[in-house]
Amino acid sequence: MKRSSCYNGYSLFLTMLMLCVVSRSQLTTDFYSTTCPNLLQIVRREVQKAIKFETRMAASLIRLHFHDCFVDGCDASVLLDGNDGEKFALPNINSARGFEVVDAIKTAVESQCSGVVSCADILAIAARDSVLLSGGKSWRVLLGRRDGLVANQTGANAKLPSPFEDVDTIINKFAAVGLNIIDVVALSGAHTIGLARCATFNNRLFNFSGT
Numbered sequence: 001m002k003r004s005s006c007y008n009g010y011s012l013f014l015t016m017l018m019l020c021v022v023s024r025s026q027l028t029t030d031f032y033s034t035t036c037p038n039l040l041q042i043v044r045r046e047v048q049k050a051i052k053f054e055t056r057m058a059a060s061l062i063r064l065h066f067h068d069c070f071v072d073g074c075d076a077s078v079l080l081d082g083n084d085g086e087k088f089a090l091p092n093i094n095s096a097r098g099f100e101v102v103d104a105i106k107t108a109v110e111s112q113c114s115g116v117v118s119c120a121d122i123l124a125i126a127a128r129d130s131v132l133l134s135g136g137k138s139w140r141v142l143l144g145r146r147d148g149l150v151a152n153q154t155g156a157n158a159k160l161p162s163p164f165e166d167v168d169t170i171i172n173k174f175a176a177v178g179l180n181i182i183d184v185v186a187l188s189g190a191h192t193i194g195l196a197r198c199a200t201f202n203n204r205l206f207n208f209s210g211t
Contacts, residue, residue: 027142031121036113043122046105047129050098058130059194060098065127066187067096068120070177071155075148076119082151089156095197102126120145134193163200 032039050057068078071086078086079102086092087099102122109117121143132138159177161170167184174184 027144029140029142031143032113032117035116036109038112039109039117040125042108042112043105043125044129046101046108047126048133050101050104051130051133056194057098057101058134059190060096061101061123061126061130062190063194064096064098064102065123066190067092067156067160068123070161071159072148072152074120074124074145076123076145077148077151078156079119079123080148080151084153085151086153086156087151089153089160091156091160091162118145118147120147163196164203 047058047061050061064078065074067086068074068076071077078092078096079099081087087096102119105122105126106117106119109122121141124143124145125141128139128141159173161173165173171181171184174180
């Protein structure tokens with residue numbers, strides 16, 4: 001499978017931390033302290049630039065990280081190109097966005113720390129910074145993820161929650177990846193920023209006339 005350009009040269013709030021289905025003991029907040037000491041500053045600068053250019057990008061980066069982690073863990077497989085990639089799963093096609101921002105971050109990181117930082121870690125840091133720069137809380141991101149080489153379009157179609165599903169189904173999907181009802185509420189709260197397509201909610205509008 002062809003890789004997105006993020007791979008060239010080599011990966012809300014508490015919910016974002018819990019979504020990373022990797023043993024906590026394998027990750028550390030200082031993973032790049034010697035190999036890429038300016039990593040956090042580089043990512044923050046690029047995310048700030050992206051949000052300044054387009055405010056809704058904060059929500060898009062949060063969602064991109066969520067849609068990556070929810071399938072097979074936080075492995076950046078959502079960035080992989082190819083017709084069978086997660087990019088083209090029904091919940092993502094013409095919907096997931098922010099890929100070019102991740103590419104820009106990766107390019108900036110590579111200019112200082114070539115072949116060191118995974119795209120998966122970049123997605124995690126960018127999501128945290130998007131929350132913070134949107135007025136939310138901050139947290140110390142655990143780092144040390146490795147990038148996946150295979151996407152799972154079938155898994156993305158089956159596992160990602162849909163706006164057309166009932167609450168019980170969504171709760172069960174969260175439970176399947178180790179998340180609970182509190183996490184459902186927290187991640188749903190992330191939808192108070194950004195934009196949504198009318199088709200995802202117009203069936204729930206009162207007195208909807210079709211125009």
